Amino acid sequence: MQLDDLYRRVIMxxxxxxxxxxxxxxxxxxxxxxxxxxxxxxSLQLKVEDGIVQDARFTGEGCSISMSSASMMTQAVKGKSFxxxxxxxxxxxxxxxxxxxxxxxxxxDIEALSGVSKFPARIKCATLAWNALRKGIEx
Numbered sequence: 711m712q713l714d715d716l717y718r719r720v721i722m723x724x725x726x727x728x729x730x731x732x733x734x735x736x737x738x739x740x741x742x743x744x745x746x747x748x749x750x751x752x753s754l755q756l757k758v759e760d761g762i763v764q765d766a767r768f769t770g771e772g773c774s775i776s777m778s779s780a781s782m783m784t785q786a787v788k789g790k791s792f793x794x795x796x797x798x799x800x801x802x803x804x805x806x807x808x809x810x811x812x813x814x815x816x817x818x819d820i821e822a823l824s825g826v827s828k829f830p831a832r833i834k835c836a837t838l839a840w841n842a843l844r845k846g847i848e849x
Contacts, residue, residue: 717822720822721774721823722774723778724819725774728777728780729785730766730785731768731781732767732769733753733755733767734765738756738767739756739757739758739846739849740753740754741753741842741845741846742754742842743841744838745772745835745838748772748773748831748834749772750776750835751770751772752772752776753768754766754767754768754780754784754842762791763788763789763790763791763795764788766783766788766843767784768780768839768842773835776835776836776838776839778823779823779837779840782820782822783798783820783840783843784839785819786816786820795843796844796847798820799841799843802823802837802840803840805824806823806827806833807833823836
């Protein structure tokens, strides 16, 4: 199996069986963003305590790239400090722009989206959830 095929399977798995999809009951930081270019939208919720992302969930609709990216991101940031989560967001943005980056083993599914760099119009789809994360941390 070629790497591109494996990456497609990872992306489609996250799209068809999204992790952390849904809403929290009770207090959570909520960020709503959309991508007017293609109609993707996300509502990201973060449970935060002492500068640590304790949990993350999302709802929304959009293409397989935006929804699988949201699924991967919510998995990857759990238990991370704000600083670590922002660093991951920076690395992700660099990766989808074609830069060489690596992620920790538990977040390596994210690397499946590296091929987005070949399709500049899809970069906004891939980064939507990550931009919501940044906005939530900064607020």
